[in-house]
Amino acid sequence: MRNVALHLTLNSLLIGALIASCVTPQQKRQMDDDIYRLQTKVLELESSINQSKSTDQKVGEVNNRTIASTSSDVERIGIEVKRMKGDIDALKVGVQTGQMPGQEAPQEGSIAAQLAEIKSRLETVESQQKELLQSSEKGAPSSKKTADKKPQGSKSADFESLKTAYDRKHFKEVAEDAPNVLKKTKGREREQTLMMYGESLMKLQRPKEAALQFNELVELKPGEKQLAVAKLRLGDAFKAMGDKDTSQLFYEEVATKYAGTAEGEKAKKALKAKK
Numbered sequence: 001m002r003n004v005a006l007h008l009t010l011n012s013l014l015i016g017a018l019i020a021s022c023v024t025p026q027q028k029r030q031m032d033d034d035i036y037r038l039q040t041k042v043l044e045l046e047s048s049i050n051q052s053k054s055t056d057q058k059v060g061e062v063n064n065r066t067i068a069s070t071s072s073d074v075e076r077i078g079i080e081v082k083r084m085k086g087d088i089d090a091l092k093v094g095v096q097t098g099q100m101p102g103q104e105a106p107q108e109g110s111i112a113a114q115l116a117e118i119k120s121r122l123e124t125v126e127s128q129q130k131e132l133l134q135s136s137e138k139g140a141p142s143s144k145k146t147a148d149k150k151p152q153g154s155k156s157a158d159f160e161s162l163k164t165a166y167d168r169k170h171f172k173e174v175a176e177d178a179p180n181v182l183k184k185t186k187g188r189e190r191e192q193t194l195m196m197y198g199e200s201l202m203k204l205q206r207p208k209e210a211a212l213q214f215n216e217l218v219e220l221k222p223g224e225k226q227l228a229v230a231k232l233r234l235g236d237a238f239k240a241m242g243d244k245d246t247s248q249l250f251y252e253e254v255a256t257k258y259a260g261t262a263e264g265e266k267a268k269k270a271l272k273a274k275k
Contacts, residue, residue: 157181159189162196171200191222198233207240228254228263235270 157177165173178197185193198213214237217230235250247270254267 159185159193162193166196166200169203171203174200175204175206191217191220191226194220195226195230198230198237202233202237202240205240207237211237211241224258225261228258228261232263232267235267239270 157180159181162174162177162181165177174196178193178200181193182190182197194213194217198210198217201207201210201213211234214230214234218227218234221227222230231250232254235247235254237247238244238250239247251267251270255264255271258264258267
């Protein structure tokens with residue numbers, strides 16, 4: 001643009017020189033003024049172009065800095081989001097276990113502390129159950145004379161006859177026949193036989209023997225419904241034996257694990273009754 005303007009200016013000067021000899025002084029002054037204005041205009045155009053280039057360069061630099069700054073901010077925010085996600089995951093674990101991040105040990109009264117206490121108490125119960133089973137086996141009649149005095153029940157009894165006797169509330173008959181029926185049954189029938197046997201022994205005020213049957217049922221890992229009933233009745237059996245601490249452990253487990261069920265509600269009432 002500058003070269004074109006200069007070229008026009010030179011042409012004008014040449015034209016002016018060629019016609020200078022045939023113009024009046026006034027016309028010559030007018031031509032000089034026109035040339036001056038033309039040169040001024042060229043200078044203004046050059047100045048405008050230079051300013052525009054400078055402005056474009058500055059805008060480009062500003063844009064580049066903005067882009068770089070934005071990229072840095074995005075990267076920083078990404079790192080912060082990842083850190084926050086990690087904190088959230090840690091808090092989720094803390095809520096589930098009751099032990100918040102950064103704690104070396106569960107706080108007293110927290111869910112984690114309660115779970116640890118329950119676990120310890122359950123281990124105690126299991127130990128007591130084993131001792132109970134061992135003492136029961138050791139205390140079983142060993143002499144033939146004593147064994148003869150113990151009712152043997154009907155060897156021909158089967159699951160259906162046992163169920164009929166239980167439905168008729170012939171609990172003594174069930175207690176006598178159940179051991180022989182257990183030798184013949186498996187699966188679901190064995191689970192029901194153990195339940196009827198244990199319930200009959202409870203009715204006969206023999207909670208220690210009943211606890212053994214309910215415990216054997218628990219070890220068979222039956223369905224959740226029957227498992228809840230067996231553990232509830234274990235609590236009742238230990239309560240009847242005077243072992244309130246052990247009974248409370250079973251009641252607490254049923255009330256917590258089977259909350260909202262009939263067994264869970266019974267366990268809650270048993271816990272409130274103890275208080």
